[in-house]
Amino acid sequence: MSTDKDLLPVDPHNEPGHLPIADIPHTPRVTDTDPKAARRAERQVASMFLLSMVFVVLFVVAFVTIDKSAVVYIPVLGVVGASQIALGFTFGMAILLIGTGAIQWAKKLMPDVEVVQERHSMASTPKEDEEAKADYERGKEESGFARYTIIRRTLIGALALFPIPLVIMLRDLWQTPPGENPVELLSTTAWRDGLRIVPDTGETTGEFVKGIRPEDIPVGGLVSALPIDIMEIQKAEHNLNARGKAAIILVRMxxxxxxxxxxxxxxxxxxxxxxxxxxxxxxPIALYEHRTHHLLCPCHQSTFDLADSGDVIFGPAARRMPQLPIGVDEEGFLVAKSDFQQPVGPSFWERG
Amino acid sequence: MTVKFLAARRRNPAVAIALLLLALVVVGGAYSLASNAQPAVAAMGSQTQVEEGKKLYLEGCSSCHGLNAQGTKYGPTLIGVGAASVHFQVGTGRMPLAAPGAQAVAKPPAYNEDEVAKMAAYVATLAPGPAIPSAEQVDYADADVAKGGVLFRINCAQCHQAAGQGGALTQGKYAPSLMNATPTEIYEAMLTGPQNMPVFSDETLPVEEKKAIIAYVNELQQAPSPGGLSLGRLGPVVEGLFLWTAVFAALIAAAVWIGIKAR
Structure with a gap:
């Protein structure tokens, strides 16, 4: 209910939720009573605005004169770009001084007496409520929404089905190549019997030729490696999926x-x-401690013991690290003896 | 008397074992002398240097690594670790250890360059091992920095962090920051695998690629931080933490100042 009583000033002590701060008596500021202090505040605010102008000038000077590649040492920050620091500092100070000047002006010189700002009640009048209700009823009646049951139900059905294509389109984020089984794709890698192992040099073009001999890896050694023909596969597939799946590390103990x-x-x-x-x-993990034989994932600290079947000894990983059986070919280079015997990488739906 | 003593015991089963051990030591010793006397001398210099190195070793290292560098329960064997290991471990002050613990921490070296060279010469005579890299091996002037960056991210970044700032390992161990590592130290570390770092042999990571990695680390060391306050170059987590603590505190302070009634 809204009456004119709401607009009248009330005794704050009797109102629910009144702020105790309203009880504190108003005390005049120094600048209200002492004209000298007021003039000091005036000068203070004006000098802030003035300084802001100075900083704008300095900004322009810094922009024009300072070499972009010059560096300067500043304690705490270290060696920084002279131009960047000068431009940032002068522009920042220019805008900060306008702000602090304005606030200082408001706090020290503008009137600070507490005033009550009166507001109308937010609620609608009963008359407005009635009118809105009548409008709704008339619309319902005229459109026949209640009467034409079949229209109402089909409309609800259409609106419910409408978002489905939006979800279906997500399917295109990953398209299985024609004739391929996605589970099969996730379960196999490029490794096969007799395929040579090469060190991963990070190159993405050309081809790998240099194999690894067992004597190249000392005890305690670590090599990030790939199948020798991975470049051809990624060229044919136009993506790095095969490379991502086949990445291995070789360690010797x-x-x-x-x-x-x-x-x-x-x-x-x-x-x-x-x-x-x-x-x-x-x-991808190659964070290998050669004395403990622990392989640690930097993302979530899953730790695998490579001396003990790659078992998980710490962290959120649920499966051990898949091992690749290896041997040497007749020329003495390290080769895979088969593909991985279990899917590499994270679990997926069909793995259960 | 002695002959009689020996004759009386020559059928003792312990004699066979003792003889076998003696033969092994003689053959093994002769082999190792023949196989590495030459590289050791070539790499490290004179016999006096080796002898002085041995003296230093016995004083400073043998309590943990054993009188014959065979290793004890307090420290691993040094046979075959090579001069490069000694130069790295003692030259960076990691050895001798201040106290047993998870990590061998770099500190001001306890020995000068000359003494380190002597100890390295001695350890190099024990068995063949990686030598201290030559000036030519660590000369990265013509190396490909961009390739070094790729190799660093494949082989090094997982422990030392993409910007070489170092990072945590398991159970109190950590990979140190590379910001003060010299090219020789970086090369030696890759070659010898100090503490828990794996070995990156010259066969699987050739000298050219090691040079490229050194060039990239040098680039990281030299790179200025144009905006300042790089926060260890640890990335968005640290930057976020800084924002939520330091910057938010500053904003709250500003809000409080705006709200305080002037006197």
Whole structure:
């Protein structure tokens, strides 16, 4: 209910939710009583605005004169670009001084007496409520929304189905190549029996030719590696998916330190090949401690023990790191003996 | 008397084992002398240097690494670690350890260059191992910095962080920052795998690629921070933390100042 009573000033002590600060008696400021202080404040505000102008001038000077590649040492910040720091500082100060000057002006010189700003009640009058209700009823009646049941139901059905194409279109984010089974794609990599292992040099064009001999990897050694024909595959597929799946690390430890492997004789004289892709959410990991044989994922700290079948010993990963069986070919280069025996990378729906 | 003593015990089963051990030591010793006397001398210089190095070793290192560098439960064997390991570990002050712990921390070296060279010469005579890289091997002047960046991100960044700032490992260990590492130290670390760092041999990571990595680390060391306050170049997490603490505190302070009634 809204009456004229709402517009009348009320005793704040009796109103619910009144602020105790309203009880504090108003005290005049120094600038209200002392004309000298007021003049001081006036000068203060004016000098802030003046300084702001000076900084704008300095900004222009800095912009014109300072060499863009010059560096300067500033304590705490270190060696920084002279131009960047000068431009940032002068422009920042120019705008800051306008702001502080304005606030200082308002706080010290503009009137600071508490005033009550009166407002009307926010609620509608009963008459307005009635009118709105009548409008709604008339619209319902005239459109026949209640009467034409079939129209109403089909409209609801159409609106409910309308968002489905938006969801369906997400399917195009990943298109399985024709004739391929997505589960198969996730479960296999480019590795196969007899395929040579090459160090990953980071190159994405050309071709890999240089294989790895077992004697190239000392005990404690680590090599990020790929299949030798990966360049051809990525050229044919026009993407890096195969490269991402096939990435492995080779580590060598004293054979007596290997407690277990995922398969009998999958190492070659203490050289073990493991997937480089974390089984948690697929971060590439090569953070290998050669004394503890722990492989640590920097994303979520999943830790795998490469001396013990790549088992998870810490962190959120649910599956051990897949191991690749390796051997050497007749020329003495390291080769894979088959593809991975389990899918690499994070779990997916069909893996359960 | 002695003959009689020996004759009486020559059928003792321990004799066979003792003889076998003796033969092994003689053959092994002769082999190792023959195989590495030459590189050790060529790389490290004179016999006196080796002898002085051995003296320093016995005083400073043998309590943990053993009188014959065979290793004890307090420290690993140094046979075969090579001069490069000694130069890196002692030259950066990591060895001798201040105290046993998760991490061998770099500190002001306890030995001068000359003494380090002597100890390196001694350890190099124990068995063949990586030598201290030559000036030519670490000369990165013509190296490809961009390729070094790619190789760094494949091989180094997972522990030392993409900008070489270092990072945490497991159970209190950490990969140190590379901001003060010299080209020789970087090369030696890749070659010898100090502490828990794996070895990146010259066969799988050739000298040219090592040079490129050194050039990239040098680039990181030299790179200025144009905006200042790089916050360890640790990326958005640290920047976010800075924003939510320091910058928000400043904004709140400004808001409080605006709200305070003037006197």
């Amino acid at each position: 004293d054979p007596s330190e290997i407690r277990s492997q995922q398969g009998e004789g999958w190492d070659y004289q203490g050289i073990l090949a493991y997937s480089k892709i974390c089984t948690h959410v697929g971060c």
